[in-house]
Amino acid sequence: MQLYTNPASPFCRKVEIVLIETGQRADVTDVASIGHPTDSAGMPTAINPIGKIPVLAREDGPALFDSRVICRFLNDRADADLIPANAWDIQTLEAIGDGICDAAVLMVYEGRSRPEDKQHSPWVEGQWAKIARSLDALESGWMSHLAGPLNIGQIAVACALSYLDFRHGDRDWRAGHTELANWHAAFSERSSMQDTAPQT
Numbered sequence: 487m488q489l490y491t492n493p494a495s496p497f498c499r500k501v502e503i504v505l506i507e508t509g510q511r512a513d514v515t516d517v518a519s520i521g522h523p524t525d526s527a528g529m530p531t532a533i534n535p536i537g538k539i540p541v542l543a544r545e546d547g548p549a550l551f552d553s554r555v556i557c558r559f560l561n562d563r564a565d566a567d568l569i570p571a572n573a574w575d576i577q578t579l580e581a582i583g584d585g586i587c588d589a590a591v592l593m594v595y596e597g598r599s600r601p602e603d604k605q606h607s608p609w610v611e612g613q614w615a616k617i618a619r620s621l622d623a624l625e626s627g628w629m630s631h632l633a634g635p636l637n638i639g640q641i642a643v644a645c646a647l648s649y650l651d652f653r654h655g656d657r658d659w660r661a662g663h664t665e666l667a668n669w670h671a672a673f674s675e676r677s678s679m680q681d682t683a684p685q686t
Contacts, residue, residue, distance in 0.1 A: 489556075490519045490530040490541040493684045496587040496649035497553040498540040503641050504557045506678040508564035514542070524599045554580070557638055568638045579631050579639025586620050586646035589613040594653050614657065617650070625663045632669050644673045652684050
């Protein structure tokens, strides 16, 4: 199988971590991809018309996308338990992590896709407000869900928080989120996190 990926993408990193944690890393060859909404020339548009990554190309079926679909396929393929059946809380936790990533990536795209005089600061701050609310929610109501056996919700949140460090380090997401910061520090010691850390 081939994984169209980019180490800077938190969604691709989530898939890479699932590959490692489920023992399937050797079954997949990475294909470097790069682009954004106004420049998709380097993206696998022939197999994903949306023009986004990650994309998993299989030999026995159509390519799979996005990260949630790919992670569920890999979880089932390995008969793993990262996504327990009917564990709606774990899947909601994953949605929070992915939502943080969505907002954080859109903030980056605003700077990369628009000329400086066309960038809209209130829109950027609106994206950060989504992230701030999510951080508060994680700290106040989801810490118990971040404990326990490894699951897809933990992976998604860890990738999201690490992406904030990578692209929005000046925002200091840790302020007021001590428990979340401590959890992230401990989770980041996993070898799968170490092996997939984007290079600054």
